[in-house]
Amino acid sequence: xxxxxxxxxxxxxxxxxxxxxxxxxxxxxxxxxxxxxxxxxxxxxxxxxxxxxxxxxxxxxxxxxxxxxxxxxxxxxxxxxxxxxxxxxxxxxx
Amino acid sequence: xxxxxxxxxxxxxxxxxxxxxxxxxxxxxxxxxxxxxxxxxxxxxxxxxxxxxxxxxxxxxxxxxxxxxxxxxxxxxxxxxxxxxxxxxxxxxx
Amino acid sequence: xxxxxxxxxxxxxxxxxxxxxxxxxxxxxxxxxxxxxxxxxxxxxxxxxxxxxxxxxxxxxxxxxxxxxxxxxxxxxxxxxxxxxxxxxxxxxx
Amino acid sequence: xxxxxxxxxxxxxxxxxxxxxxxxxxxxxxxxxxxxxxxxxxxxxxxxxxxxxxxxxxxxxxxxxxxxxxxxxxxxxxxxxxxxxxxxxxxxxx
Amino acid sequence: xxxxxxxxxxxxxxxxxxxxxxxxxxxxxxxxxxxxxxxxxxxxxxxxxxxxxxxxxxxxxxxxxxxxxxxxxxxxxxxxxxxxxxxxxxxxxx
Amino acid sequence: xxxxxxxxxxxxxxxxxxxxxxxxxxxxxxxxxxxxxxxxxxxxxxxxxxxxxxxxxxxxxxxxxxxxxxxxxxxxxxxxxxxxxxxxxxxxxx
Amino acid sequence: xxxxxxxxxxxxxxxxxxxxxxxxxxxxxxxxxxxxxxxxxxxxxxxxxxxxxxxxxxxxxxxxxxxxxxxxxxxxxxxxxxxxxxxxxxxxxx
Amino acid sequence: xxxxxxxxxxxxxxxxxxxxxxxxxxxxxxxxxxxxxxxxxxxxxxxxxxxxxxxxxxxxxxxxxxxxxxxxxxxxxxxxxxxxxxxxxxxxxx
Amino acid sequence: xxxxxxxxxxxxxxxxxxxxxxxxxxxxxxxxxxxxxxxxxxxxxxxxxxxxxxxxxxxxxxxxxxxxxxxxxxxxxxxxxxxxxxxxxxxxxx
Amino acid sequence: xxxxxxxxxxxxxxxxxxxxxxxxxxxxxxxxxxxxxxxxxxxxxxxxxxxxxxxxxxxxxxxxxxxxxxxxxxxxxxxxxxxxxxxxxxxxxx
Numbered sequence: 004x005x006x007x008x009x010x011x012x013x014x015x016x017x018x019x020x021x022x023x024x025x026x027x028x029x030x031x032x033x034x035x036x037x038x039x040x041x042x043x044x045x046x047x048x049x050x051x052x053x054x055x056x057x058x059x060x061x062x063x064x065x066x067x068x069x070x071x072x073x074x075x076x077x078x079x080x081x082x083x084x085x086x087x088x089x090x091x092x093x094x095x096x097x
Numbered sequence: 098x099x100x101x102x103x104x105x106x107x108x109x110x111x112x113x114x115x116x117x118x119x120x121x122x123x124x125x126x127x128x129x130x131x132x133x134x135x136x137x138x139x140x141x142x143x144x145x146x147x148x149x150x151x152x153x154x155x156x157x158x159x160x161x162x163x164x165x166x167x168x169x170x171x172x173x174x175x176x177x178x179x180x181x182x183x184x185x186x187x188x189x190x191x
Numbered sequence: 192x193x194x195x196x197x198x199x200x201x202x203x204x205x206x207x208x209x210x211x212x213x214x215x216x217x218x219x220x221x222x223x224x225x226x227x228x229x230x231x232x233x234x235x236x237x238x239x240x241x242x243x244x245x246x247x248x249x250x251x252x253x254x255x256x257x258x259x260x261x262x263x264x265x266x267x268x269x270x271x272x273x274x275x276x277x278x279x280x281x282x283x284x285x
Numbered sequence: 286x287x288x289x290x291x292x293x294x295x296x297x298x299x300x301x302x303x304x305x306x307x308x309x310x311x312x313x314x315x316x317x318x319x320x321x322x323x324x325x326x327x328x329x330x331x332x333x334x335x336x337x338x339x340x341x342x343x344x345x346x347x348x349x350x351x352x353x354x355x356x357x358x359x360x361x362x363x364x365x366x367x368x369x370x371x372x373x374x375x376x377x378x379x
Numbered sequence: 380x381x382x383x384x385x386x387x388x389x390x391x392x393x394x395x396x397x398x399x400x401x402x403x404x405x406x407x408x409x410x411x412x413x414x415x416x417x418x419x420x421x422x423x424x425x426x427x428x429x430x431x432x433x434x435x436x437x438x439x440x441x442x443x444x445x446x447x448x449x450x451x452x453x454x455x456x457x458x459x460x461x462x463x464x465x466x467x468x469x470x471x472x473x
Numbered sequence: 474x475x476x477x478x479x480x481x482x483x484x485x486x487x488x489x490x491x492x493x494x495x496x497x498x499x500x501x502x503x504x505x506x507x508x509x510x511x512x513x514x515x516x517x518x519x520x521x522x523x524x525x526x527x528x529x530x531x532x533x534x535x536x537x538x539x540x541x542x543x544x545x546x547x548x549x550x551x552x553x554x555x556x557x558x559x560x561x562x563x564x565x566x567x
Numbered sequence: 568x569x570x571x572x573x574x575x576x577x578x579x580x581x582x583x584x585x586x587x588x589x590x591x592x593x594x595x596x597x598x599x600x601x602x603x604x605x606x607x608x609x610x611x612x613x614x615x616x617x618x619x620x621x622x623x624x625x626x627x628x629x630x631x632x633x634x635x636x637x638x639x640x641x642x643x644x645x646x647x648x649x650x651x652x653x654x655x656x657x658x659x660x661x
Numbered sequence: 662x663x664x665x666x667x668x669x670x671x672x673x674x675x676x677x678x679x680x681x682x683x684x685x686x687x688x689x690x691x692x693x694x695x696x697x698x699x700x701x702x703x704x705x706x707x708x709x710x711x712x713x714x715x716x717x718x719x720x721x722x723x724x725x726x727x728x729x730x731x732x733x734x735x736x737x738x739x740x741x742x743x744x745x746x747x748x749x750x751x752x753x754x755x
Numbered sequence: 756x757x758x759x760x761x762x763x764x765x766x767x768x769x770x771x772x773x774x775x776x777x778x779x780x781x782x783x784x785x786x787x788x789x790x791x792x793x794x795x796x797x798x799x800x801x802x803x804x805x806x807x808x809x810x811x812x813x814x815x816x817x818x819x820x821x822x823x824x825x826x827x828x829x830x831x832x833x834x835x836x837x838x839x840x841x842x843x844x845x846x847x848x849x
Numbered sequence: 850x851x852x853x854x855x856x857x858x859x860x861x862x863x864x865x866x867x868x869x870x871x872x873x874x875x876x877x878x879x880x881x882x883x884x885x886x887x888x889x890x891x892x893x894x895x896x897x898x899x900x901x902x903x904x905x906x907x908x909x910x911x912x913x914x915x916x917x918x919x920x921x922x923x924x925x926x927x928x929x930x931x932x933x934x935x936x937x938x939x940x941x942x943x
Contacts, residue, residue, distance in 0.1 A: 004251050005141060006274075007150055008333065015298060016861060016924060034186040045152075047099060047181040050910050051854065051917040051928040055184050056101055058139075063192050063251075064332050068276040071333040078298060082333040086194075086274055087141040088256040090149050092128040098909050100932075102803065109768060110203060110266060144252050145196065145259040145270040157850050157909075158802050162934040165803040172768060178803040180852075180932055182914040193329060195338055204391060204454060222374040233340075235287060235369040238440050239384065239447040239458040243372050244289055246327075275329040278337050280316040286439050288462075290521065297486060345380050345439075346520050350464040353521040360486060364521040368382075368462055370444040381517060383526055392579060392642060410562040421528075423475060423557040426628050427572065427635040427648040431560050432477055434515075463517040466525050468504040474627050476650075478709065485674060533568050533627075534708050538652040541709040548674060552709040556570075556650055558632040569705060571714055580767060580830060598750040609716075611663060611745040614816050615760065615823040615836040619748050620665055622703075651705040654713050656692040662815050664838075666897065673862060721756050721815075722896050726840040729897040736862060740897040744758075744838055746820040757893060759902055786938040797904075799851060799933040807936050808853055810891075839893040842901050844880040 005044075005060055005087040006067055012053045014079045029075040037070060058087075099138075099154055099181040100161055106147045108173045123169040131164060152181075193232075193248055193275040194255055200241045202267045217263040225258060246275075286342065287326075287369040288349055293336045296361045311357040319352060340369075380436065381420075381463040382443055387430045390455045405451040413446060434463075475514075475530055475557040476537055482523045484549045499545040507540060528557075569608075569624055569651040570631055576617045578643045593639040601634060622651075663702075663718055663745040664725055670711045672737045687733040695728060716745075757796075757812055757839040758819055764805045766831045781827040789822060810839075851890075851906055851933040852913055858899045860925045875921040883916060904933075 014023060037043035045058040061067045071082055089096055108117060131137035139152040155161045165176055183190055202211060225231035233246040249255045259270055277284055296305060319325035327340040343349045353364055371378055390399060413419035421434040437443045447458055465472055484493060507513035515528040531537045541552055559566055578587060601607035609622040625631045635646055653660055672681060695701035703716040719725045729740055747754055766775060789795035797810040813819045823834055841848055860869060883889035891904040907913045917928055935942055 004253075006252075007141070016864075018298075031186045035188050038186075038188045046184045046187050047101070048184040048914060050180040050182050050914045051930040055186075056179065056181065064194075064274045065192075065276045067274070068330060068332045084274060084333040085150065086144040086252045086255070086272060087150065088144050088253045090140045090142040092125045092132075092149075093140050094129050094132045098911075100910075110206075112768075142256060144256045145272040158852075158932045159850075159934045161932070162800060162802045176803040178932060180910045180913070180930060182911045195329070204394075219374045223376050226374075226376045234372045234375050235289070236372040236444060238368040238370050238444045239460040243374075244367065244369065273338065274332040275338065276332050278328045278330040280313045280320075280337075281328050282317050282320045286441075288440075300486075346382075346462045347380075347464045349462070350518060350520045366462060366521040368440045368443070368460060370441045383517070392582075407562045411564050414562075414564045422560045422563050423477070424560040424632060426556040426558050426632045427646040431562075432555065432557065461526065462520040463526065464520050466516045466518040468501045468508075468525075469516050470505050470508045474629075476628075488674075534570075534650045535568075535652045537650070538706060538708040554650055554709040556628045556631070556648060558629045571705070580770075595750045599752050602750075602752045610748045610751050611665070612748040612820060614744040614746050614820045615834040619750075620743065620745065649714065650708040651714065652708050654704045654706040656689045656696075656713075657704050658693050658696045662817075664816075676862075722758075722838045723756075723840045725838070726894060726896045742838060742897040744816045744819070744836055746817045759893070783938045787940050790938075790940045798936045798939050799853070800936040802932040802934050807938075808931065808933065837902065838896040839902065840896050842892045842894040844877045844884075844901075845892050846881050846884045 004063065005058060007085040007087055008057045008059060008067075008071065009049075009083040009085075010055050010057065010074075010076075011081045012076055012079055013081070014076070026075045033073070033075055042066075042070065098157065099152060101179040101181055102151045102153060102161075102165065103143075103177040103179075104149050104151065104168075104170075105175045106170055106173055107175070108170070120169050127167075127169055136160075136164065192251065193246060195273040195275055196245045196247060196255075196259065197237075197271040197273075198243050198245065198262075198264075199269045200264055200267055201269070202264070214263050221261070221263055230254075230258065286345065288341045288343070289367040289369055290339045290341060290349075290353065291331075291336065291365040291367075292339065292356075292358075293334065293363045294358055294361055295335070295363070296358070308357045315355070315357055324348075324352065380439065382435045382437070383461040383463055384433045384435060384443075384447065385425075385430065385459040385461075386433065386450075386452075387428065387457045388452055388455055389429070389457070390452070402451045409449070409451055418442075418446065474533065475528060477555040477557055478527045478529060478537075478541065479519075479553040479555075480525050480527065480544075480546075481551045482546055482549055483551070484546070496545050503543070503545055512536075512540065568627065569622060571649040571651055572621045572623060572631075572635065573613075573647040573649075574619050574621065574638075574640075575645045576640055576643055577645070578640070590639045597637070597639055606630075606634065662721065663716060665743040665745055666715045666717060666725075666729065667707075667741040667743075668713050668715065668732075668734075669739045670734055670737055671739070672734070684733050691731070691733055700724075700728065756815065757810060759837040759839055760809045760811060760819075760823065761801075761835040761837075762807050762809065762826075762828075763833045764828055764831055765833070766828070778827045785825075785827055794818075794822065850909065851904060853931040853933055854903045854905060854913075854917065855895075855929040855931075856901050856903065856920075856922075857927045858922055858925055859927070860922070872921045879919070879921055888912075888916065 034043060034046060038046070042059060042061050043057060044060045047056050049056055059067055059070065061070065071077065074080065128137060128140060132140070136153060136155050137151060138154045141150050143150055153161055153164065155164065165171065168174065222231060222234060226234070230247060230249050231245060232248045235244050237244055247255055247258065249258065255272070259265065262268065316325060316328060320328070324341060324343050325339060326342045329338050331338055341349055341352065343352065349366070353359065356362065410419060410422060414422070418435060418437050419433060420436045423432050425432055435443055435446065437446065443460070447453065450456065504513060504516060508516070512529060512531050513527060514530045517526050519526055529537055529540065531540065541547065544550065598607060598610060602610070606623060606625050607621060608624045611620050613620055623631055623634065625634065631648070635641065638644065692701060692704060696704070700717060700719050701715060702718045705714050707714055717725055717728065719728065729735065732738065786795060786798060790798070794811060794813050795809060796812045799808050801808055811819055811822065813822065819836070823829065826832065880889060880892060888905060888907050889903060890906045893902050895902055905913055905916065907916065917923065920926065
C-alpha cells in the first residue's frame with residue numbers, strides 16, 4: 004500500500020552539535036535499512052529545502068505510523084501523509 | 098532531472114459529455130506515451146481526490162513546461178511543481 | 192484499516208431539482224449499504240455545514256478510493272482523507 | 286452530545302524529561318478514565334503526527350470545556366472542536 | 380448552551396429578483412421568531428460585510444443544526460460555528 | 474458602539490509561576506471592573522481554547538484601543554477586532 | 568473616528584456593459600460626494616489591482632456600515648475594515 | 662510616490678527592559694523626524710494590535726527601503742508594503 | 756525603479772474563441788512594445804502554470820499601474836506586485 | 850536553466866554578534882563569487898523585508914540545491930524555488 008510522505012526538518016539551532024550529528028547519522032541508517040527492506044521505496048530531496056518527499060510501500064496504516072513515529076528526527080519534523088492508489092492511466096495497470 | 102507534480106482536475110459540470118469523455122481519453126493516451134518514453138516515470142491517484150501525484154524525469158525546465166502545457170486536461174487543472182534532487186540517504190546514491 | 196474522511200458538499204444552485212433529489216437519494220442508499228457492510232463505520236453531520244465527518248474501515252487505500260470515487264455526490268464534494276492508527280491510550284488497545 | 290476534537294501535541298524539546306514522562310503518563314490515565322466513563326468514546330492516532338482525533342459524548346459545552354481544559358498536556362496542545370449531529374443517512378437513525 | 384455563529388451571505392447576482400426579495404423576507408421572519416423564542420439571543424451586522432455574528436442559546440447540537448439547516452438563506456451562506464462556555468471572569472458567574 | 478473581540482492567550486511555559494498567577498488575577502479584576510462599568514458587555518470562553526470571545530460597547534475606537542492595550546495579558550495575546558452594527562433583522566431594532 | 572477600508576472589486580465579465588459603465592459612474596459620484604462631505608478622507612488605487620485603500624472619518628460604526636452597504640459596486644466587492652486610533656508617535660498628537 | 666506600510670511589532674518578552682524602552686524611544690524620534698520631513702505622511706495605530714498603518718511619500722523604492730531597514734524596531738517587526746497610485750475617483754485628481 | 760510582478764491568467768472556458776485568440780495576440784504585441792521600450796525588462800513563464808514572472812523598470816508607481824491596468828488580459832488576471840531595491844550583495848552595486 | 854528563488858532571512862536575535870557579522874560577510878562573498886561565475890544572475894532586495902528575490906541560471910536541479918544548501922545563511926532562511934521557462938512573448942525568443 005503506497006503513501007507519499009513529505010518531511011520538513013527543523014532542527015533547533017541550539018541543539019548540541021554532537022547530538023545533532025549523531026541523530027542525523029542514525030536517521031540515515033534507519034532510512035537506508037527500510038529502503039533495503041523495500042518499505043521506503045523512494046526518497047528525494049526537495050530543492051532548496053531541508054525536506055524530503057518519500058514514497059512508502061507498507062502493509063497498513065499501523066506500520067506506516069510505526070515507521071514515522073520512530074524516525075530519529077521525528078521530534079524536529081513536520082510530516083504530511085498522502086494515501087495513494089493506482090492511477091487508471093498508469094501503464095503498469097495493464 | 099526529477100520533478101514532483103501534483104495535478105488537481107476540476108472539469109466544469111456543464112462541459113459537453115462527449116467532449117469530456119474525449120478529453121479524458123486523449124489525456125490517458127498522452128500520459129501513457131510519455132510513460133513509455135520514460136519521461137513520466139510515476140503516476141499515482143491521490144485517494145479520495147480527482148488528483149494525481151506524478152514524477153517526471155526530463156531534460157530541463159523547458160521540456161517539463163512543454164509537457165504540462167500540452168496536457169489535454171491542462172485548462173481544467175491546477176498544477177504544482179516541485180523540483181527534486183538526489184537525497185544523501187538514498188541507497189542508490191552509492 | 193481506519194480513515195477519517197471529511198466531505199463538504201456543494202451542489203450548484205442551478206442543478207435540475209429532479210436530478211438533485213435523485214442524486215441525494217442514491218447517495219443515501221449507497222452510504223447505507225456500505226454501513227451495513229461494515230466499511231462505513233460512522234457518519235456524522237457537521238453542525239451548521241452541508242458536510243459530514245465519517246470513519247471508514249477498509250481493506251486498503253485502493254478500496255477507500257473506490258468507495259469515495261463512486262459516491263453519487265462525488266462531483267460536488269471536496270474530500271479530505273486522514274489515515275488513522277490505534278492510539279496507545281485507547282482502552283481497547285489492551 | 287457529540288463532538289469531534291483534534292488535538293495536536295507539541296511538547297517543547299527542553300522540557301525536563303521526568304516531567305515529560307510523568308505528564309504523558311497522567312494524560313493516558315486521565316484519558317482512559319474518561320473512556321471508561323463513556324464520555325471519551327473514540328481516540329485514534331493520526332498517522333505520522335503527534336496528534337489524535339477523538340469523539341466525545343458529553344452533557345453540554347461546559348462539560349466538554351472542563352474535560353479539555355484539564356488535560357495534563359493541554360498547555361502543549363492546539364485543539365480544534367467540531368460539534369456533530371446525527372446524519373440523515375446514518376442507519377442508526379432508524 | 381451557547382454558540383457563536385458567523386454567517387456570510389453570498390446570493391448569486393443572477394438569482395431571480397423576486398425570489399431574492401422573498402427569501403430575504405422569509406429569512407427575517409424566521410430569525411425574528413427564533414429571537415422571540417429566546418433561542419437566537421443576539422444578531423449583529425458585521426460592518427462592511429453581508430454577514431452577521433449571532434449568539435444562539437439552544438438545547439443541544441441537534442437543535443442548533445436544525446435551526447441553521449433551515450435558514451432560508453442557508454444555500455447561499457457559509458457558516459462557522461464556535462461552541463461557547465461560561466468564562467471564569469464573567470461577573471455573572473457569581 | 475459595539476465590537477466583537479476574540480482574544481487568544483498564549484502565556485510562555487517558562488514565565489515565572491508567581492508572575493503568571495498575579496497577571497491572571499489582575500486580568501480578571503480588570504475585566505470585571507469594565508463589565509461593571511458596562512463597557513465589556515459579554516465575555517465567553519471558547520470551548521477547548523485558552524481564548525475568549527467578548528463584546529464591547531464603547532464610546533469610540535480610541536477607547537476600545539485603550540482598554541485592549543492595557544489588558545494585563547495583552548503581551549501574551551493575539552487579538553482580533555470586528556466592528557459591529559445593528560442588524561436589520563434584530564427585533565430590538567423596532 | 569477613523570477606519571482603513573480595503574475594497575477589492577470583481578465585476579463579473581458577463582455583466583451588461585451599459586449597466587457596468589453606469590454602476591462605475593454612480594460609484595464615482597457617490598465616492599466624490601462623501602469626499603466633499605469629509606467622511607471619505609483618502610482614496611488610493613492599489614498598484615496593479617482593481618482595488619482601493621481608503622480612509623474614512625465617520626461618526627460611528629453604524630455610519631460606516633451605511634456608507635459601505637450603499638456603495639453601487641458593493642455587490643461586486645470584497646471589503647476589509649480596520650478600525651484605527653491615534654498613534655503615540657504621531658506628531659499631530661501634540 | 663505613495664506607499665501604504667503595515668508594521669506589526671513583536672518585541673520578545675525577554676528583551677532587556679532598558680534596551681526595550683530605549684529602542685521604543687529612538688523609534689519614536691526617528692518616526693517623528695521623518696514626519697516633519699514630509700516622508701512619513703500618516704501613522705495610525707491599528708485598534709487592539711501592536712501595529713501601525715502608515716503612508717509614506719518618498720522619492721523611490723530605494724528610499725522607502727532605506728527608511729524601513731533603519732527603523733530601530735525593524736528586527737522585531739514584520740512589514741508589508743503596498744504601492745499606491747492616484748485613484749480616478751479622488752476629488753484631488755482634478 | 757524595479758518591481759517584480761507575478762501575473763496568473765485565468766481566461767474563462769466559455770470566452771468566445773476568436774476574442775480569446777485576439778486578446779492573447781494583442782497582449783503579446785503590448786508586452787513586446789514595452790520590452791523594446793525598456794520598461795518590461797524580463798518576462799519568464801512559470802513552469803506548469805498559465806503565469807509569468809516579470810521585472811519592470813519604470814518611472815514610478817503611477818506608470819506601473821498604467822501599464823498593468825491596460826494589459827489586454829488584465830480582466831482575467833490576478834496580479835501581485837513586489838517593489839524591489841538594490842541588494843547590498845549585488846556585484847553591480849560597486 | 851532558470852529558477853526564481855525567494856529567500857527570507859530570520860537570524861535569531863540572540864545569535865552571537867561576531868558570528869552574525871561573520872556569517873553575513875561570508876554570505877556576501879559566496880553570493881558575489883556565484884554572480885561572477887554567471888550562476889546567480891540577479892539579486893534584488895525586497896523593499897521593507899530582510900529578503901531577496903534572485904534569479905539563478907544553473908546546469909540542473911542538483912546544482913541549484915548544492916548552491917542553496919551551502920548558503921552561509923541557509924540555517925536561518927526560508928527558501929521558495931520557482932522553475933522558469935522562456936515566455937512566448939519574450940522578444941529574446943526570436
